[in-house]
Amino acid sequence: MAELLAAAHARLATDGAGGLSLRAIARDLGMASSAVYRYVASRDALLTLLIIEGYDAVGAAAENAVATSTRAGESAANTWLAIARAEREWAVANSHTYELIYGTPVPGYQAPQDTVRAATRIWLAIIDTLHRALDSGTLAPTGPEFPTERLIAPGVFELSRLGDVQSHESALMIARSFTLFTSLIGAISAELFGHYHGMTGDLPGVFDATIATAAAGVGLHISLVP
């Protein structure tokens, strides 16, 4: 089973998410194609496993970045930069897994509920970092001029550090997490999918600048000069 997942990952890395084929994986393992059905009910079931693994890797990278960054006494803003950089590095190293979860959905595939918990981990890390910035007094507790509360579905407040308290503060942190998350997957997708092609010779530099600039809009001030 572990071998199967390893082979699936290898196939993912060479053929991409859409072209993932049970027969190809079986071939790589030196098995008959039918043998794969011992371990996995269908192609979609295998996709689900890979997607959950992907979200978990993303979540783990974020949590890890938070842990080492706060242990080093970094500011919340720098912790966010550490999260973003960790995600970028993971995405560059595992670009097809990134595509699988944040790229175009695989046609005909419907993500089951099982993936939600894993997908939430990165959001938790972001929201928690925002609350940490708030606690440290470096982030303004009042927001911009738009009706923040109305944007957020009630169930989401459970993600917040404040439990399910539907305060303005809690809503604002969640709204801000939208912007941070968006700038993160926007920056990674733009880079990985070739939209900076010919525009820069310094992709990590552009990534940092993009993340820092968007974070400034949220009130998180990252300094990129040492």
Add this chain to the structure above:
Amino acid sequence: MAELLAAAHARLATDGAGGLSLRAIARDLGMASSAVYRYVASRDALLTLLIIEGYDAVGAAAENAVATSTRAGESAANTWLAIARAEREWAVANSHTYELIYGTPVPGYQAPQDTVRAATRIWLAIIDTLHRALDSGTLAPTGPEFPTERLIAPGVFELSRLGDVQSHESALMIARSFTLFTSLIGAISAELFGHYHGMTGDLPGVFDATIATAAAGVGLHISLVP
């Protein structure tokens, strides 16, 4: 030929970018599958046509938003919001074309040089809007604390309104365009690919808030209360 492209678009809308099949298009047109080769050299050539059409639609939407927004005497910041909203609307209405150009690259397909000019139009509109904000005095002409010039490939300066002048100002506007572009495709992809699922009941509201917040980091202040 026009019918072929129309049928290809229809197929794109139902099957998605990866599953685009010449045979399916021929079937829709009531033709033999071989007849398609009268008009198009291969599947990849058709993809290229569709991609160029897509980039042109994106570019036209941006240029159109700029034109009507400035004609109405809006601020540059509001012009950016108009561009972003126009792109979102186009993307929601043509989600599979959006995927084709800003989603996961189609496996095995290599975009030829022909697509570059069309892909550039949206960038031009963004950079031009930033220069307009600069001219009107609402945008700071000095940047954040990172080495802006080093990020930008020399050839790109031709995109700038200043011609190919490699000034700090010009570099700064291009660097800022990275952030705006990134927040735009990040926000659209997050929405279209289901990453806000369950988190909000007001997708247009979240989109506006996300765009406005990221733009604030660039120095463009959008007010979302009427």
Add this chain to the structure above:
DNA sequence: TGTACATCAGTGAACGCGCGTTCACTGATGTAC
């Protein structure tokens, strides 16, 4: 005005390919008495 010829859009059969999934099976390993 009429005939011969060229053009060209579209046909239909065929090629070789890879896919997901099913099904009856083999043969080794482990377990119970």
Add this chain to the structure above:
DNA sequence: TGTACATCAGTGAACGCGCGTTCACTGATGTAC
């Protein structure tokens, strides 16, 4: 200790499918003399 049986990982042939692309062709339309 030895035999009968159950378990279970993996086999291999087959199913029906859709794909991109090629190729020799047909038959209508237009053009030149």
